[in-house]
Amino acid sequence: MSPTDSTQHAVVTPEGLQALFEALKRRNYRVIGPILRDGAIIFDDIASVGDLPKGWTDEQDGGHYRLHRRDDGALFGYAVGPHSWKKFLLPATQRLWSAERTEHGVAITPEPRPSERFAFIGVRACDLNAIAIQDRVLIGGAQADLRYQSRRQGAFIVALNCGVAGGTCFCASMHTGPKASGGYDLVLTELVDDGEHRFVVGVGSEGGGTVLAELPHRSAASEEVAAAEAVVAHTLANMGRAMYSDDVHDLLLRNLDHPRWDEVAARCLTCGNCTLVCPTCFCTTVEESSDLDGSRTARSQRWDSCFTMDFSYIHGGSVRATARSRYRQWMTHKLATWWDQFGTTGCVGCGRCITWCPVGIDITEEVAAIRGSEPS
Amino acid sequence: MASAKRKPRLAVWKFASCDGCQLTLLDCEDALVAVADAVEIAYFREATQSEVSGYYDLSLVDGSITTARDAERILDVRKRSRTLATIGACATAGGIQALRNFANVREYAAVVYARPDYIRTLATSTAIAHHVRVDYELRGCPIDKRQLLEVISAFLAGRRPVTPPHSVCIECKRKGNVCVMVAHGTPCLGPVTHTGCYALCPSYDRGCYGCYGPKETPNTPSLSRWFARLGVDNRNLQRVYRTFNANADEFREESERHGA
Numbered sequence: 001m002s003p004t005d006s007t008q009h010a011v012v013t014p015e016g017l018q019a020l021f022e023a024l025k026r027r028n029y030r031v032i033g034p035i036l037r038d039g040a041i042i043f044d045d046i047a048s049v050g051d052l053p054k055g056w057t058d059e060q061d062g063g064h065y066r067l068h069r070r071d072d073g074a075l076f077g078y079a080v081g082p083h084s085w086k087k088f089l090l091p092a093t094q095r096l097w098s099a100e101r102t103e104h105g106v107a108i109t110p111e112p113r114p115s116e117r118f119a120f121i122g123v124r125a126c127d128l129n130a131i132a133i134q135d136r137v138l139i140g141g142a143q144a145d146l147r148y149q150s151r152r153q154g155a156f157i158v159a160l161n162c163g164v165a166g167g168t169c170f171c172a173s174m175h176t177g178p179k180a181s182g183g184y185d186l187v188l189t190e191l192v193d194d195g196e197h198r199f200v201v202g203v204g205s206e207g208g209g210t211v212l213a214e215l216p217h218r219s220a221a222s223e224e225v226a227a228a229e230a231v232v233a234h235t236l237a238n239m240g241r242a243m244y245s246d247d248v249h250d251l252l253l254r255n256l257d258h259p260r261w262d263e264v265a266a267r268c269l270t271c272g273n274c275t276l277v278c279p280t281c282f283c284t285t286v287e288e289s290s291d292l293d294g295s296r297t298a299r300s301q302r303w304d305s306c307f308t309m310d311f312s313y314i315h316g317g318s319v320r321a322t323a324r325s326r327y328r329q330w331m332t333h334k335l336a337t338w339w340d341q342f343g344t345t346g347c348v349g350c351g352r353c354i355t356w357c358p359v360g361i362d363i364t365e366e367v368a369a370i371r372g373s374e375p376s
Numbered sequence: 377m378a379s380a381k382r383k384p385r386l387a388v389w390k391f392a393s394c395d396g397c398q399l400t401l402l403d404c405e406d407a408l409v410a411v412a413d414a415v416e417i418a419y420f421r422e423a424t425q426s427e428v429s430g431y432y433d434l435s436l437v438d439g440s441i442t443t444a445r446d447a448e449r450i451l452d453v454r455k456r457s458r459t460l461a462t463i464g465a466c467a468t469a470g471g472i473q474a475l476r477n478f479a480n481v482r483e484y485a486a487v488v489y490a491r492p493d494y495i496r497t498l499a500t501s502t503a504i505a506h507h508v509r510v511d512y513e514l515r516g517c518p519i520d521k522r523q524l525l526e527v528i529s530a531f532l533a534g535r536r537p538v539t540p541p542h543s544v545c546i547e548c549k550r551k552g553n554v555c556v557m558v559a560h561g562t563p564c565l566g567p568v569t570h571t572g573c574y575a576l577c578p579s580y581d582r583g584c585y586g587c588y589g590p591k592e593t594p595n596t597p598s599l600s601r602w603f604a605r606l607g608v609d610n611r612n613l614q615r616v617y618r619t620f621n622a623n624a625d626e627f628r629e630e631s632e633r634h635g636a
């Protein structure tokens with residue numbers, strides 16, 4: 001096949017996947033993918049296919065996550081975990097510049113632009129959309145975040161068409177998955193059900209085609225392409241959650257005084273977990289540090305959350321002092337005002353905020369409660 | 377050329393406590409030398425034999441008020457201090473010794489001391505801010521030395537210290553920890569607890585014990601309802617809030633909602 005042919009599909013085995021990791025490492029990529037740690041599937045460096053969570057799956061619900069064994073050797077038989085790719089593209093903490101007092105005045109040293117190049121393995125459709133949303137926010141406007149831009153432009157993305165929908169997934173409702181529809185270099189669909197364990201591979205970029213050409217592979221048979229489609233169809237039919245989203249913008253904005261906001265505020269801990277696990281939430285703050293003798297100072301950027309009091313602090317106090325106002329701000333931004341601000345949804349239906357909310361607050365349930373109270 | 381500026385005078389005061397928080401200053405090792413260069417350590421009984429005299433630019437106050445004499449002494453400390461910062465759960469909330477506030481201190485004394493009639497003590501253990509105006513509170517049992525150095529550095533630079541009042545969860549997520557409550561079912565006070573420890577316990581697979589006391593706007597009733605779902609009974613729901621910060625308002629009120 002030609003390197004850029006995106007209509008043809010190839011097939012690789014797990015050995016072919018190993019060859020892919022090696023090909024990426026030869027190109028000096030830092031290969032990042034799902035691994036098992038501390039009772040969850042998270043993202044970190046992977047050395048080989050052996051590091052992937054083979055034969056594991058997850059059980060997810062509001063405020064609940066548990067791992068279980070599968071009865072096969074699937075390498076990607078689970079949904080998304082607590083980490084998202086923003087951990088790498090927009091790190092939780094990064095120094096921006098430092099300054100030192102010298103004999104000649106103050107010398108400012110900007111931190112060098114990041115030079116790391118990431119290869120992400122197993123990026124699901126929801127997360128591809130989330131990356132595209134962060135691109136729009138962080139580098140799509142007049143002021144680009146140059147550090148994000150460096151990391152983003154250097155990244156190689158191996159997408160994954162989901163073989164399993166998690167208990168809190170609702171990408172189908174948000175029209176963001178479970179099939180990857182672009183924004184990748186290569187895309188995998190894992191076939192484990194019959195015969196040989198293998199991956200149907202699609203090509204999404206010239207670079208992806210070049211890498212694929214180096215791997216042991218063969219052309220996919222038409223039944224294999226059909227089997228890959230069936231995997232996605234099965235996932236689509238088994239979404240853990242649903243949320244009718246087509247009119248959610250207007251629904252929420254005409255219900256800003258709904259009593260449901262008080263009800264959810266009684267449960268919300270304003271802990272901020274939902275925002276930090278969300279793959280589209282992009283808010284950061286800056287913090288200064290200085291040393292004891294006053295000769296050095298530095299400024300760092302850190303993930304922030306609209307659930308803190310400091311977030312909306314202006315002269316004299318916090319604008320959003322109550323849990324009600326903070327939860328409402330978060331949810332209406334995700335589902336409604338994000339459209340007005342950036343022209344897209346701010347929610348891709350990955351379900352992380354539901355699973356990792358310590359008290360299981362569920363964005364789909366909140367929308368349903370408000371919708372259900374309106375005369376139909 | 378301006379003449380060398382007078383170094384700010386620092387005092388460290390001890391009230392009812394285990395001394396752990398003031399020892400944190402000695403534990404700063406290399407940084408302690410830099411502290412000693414930057415300030416004049418004018419009063420610090422753990423480190424020097426200096427005497428109380430005059431005024432201090434920065435007073436660090438460790439410990440709670442448990443005796444009538446200390447209730448008097450803190451008034452004097454306040455008068456001598458331009459800036460007064462309390463350090464640690466004893467000074468900011470009353471400490472573990474505030475468990476007496478929920479019991480009869482005479483009964484405690486009778487169990488502990490051979491001659492309880494020699495003991496002169498108040499019925500309660502209270503935070504310094506209960507008695508005098510406090511300019512700054514540094515939380516923790518014990519305090520974190522990085523945060524202590526941050527408070528001193530910020531004081532010297534005339535800026536606001538970076539010791540945010542938000543949840544432990546935010547630190548946990550920045551570190552990439554897997555949530556012990558969601559993934560393991562371990563009750564964790566992180567969502568209602570003030571950050572500052574760099575999410576120490578969850579980083580070692582333990583639930584947060586609340587050493588830093590209540591965060592800003594803590595929703596303890598909601599967390600307690602969730603703990604009950606995880607199998608924590610009513611007696612233990614009371615006990616989880618009654619540790620080092622038992623007398624911090626939101627923890628005390630929540631503990632009083634539960635019991636045997």
Ligand code: SF4
Pocket residue numbers: 274277278279280281334346347348349350351352353354363
């Ligand atoms: S709001 Fe929740 S479901 Fe939507 S993208 Fe963020 S974490 Fe995922």
Ligand code: SF4
Pocket residue numbers: 267268269270271272273274275307356357358359360361
């Ligand atoms: S919705 Fe859940 S995760 Fe988000 S701030 Fe509230 S309690 Fe925390």
Ligand code: SF4
Pocket residue numbers: 273358544545546548549553554555556557558564565566567575578583584
């Ligand atoms: S482990 Fe505790 S502190 Fe960390 S995110 Fe979970 S609930 Fe919050």
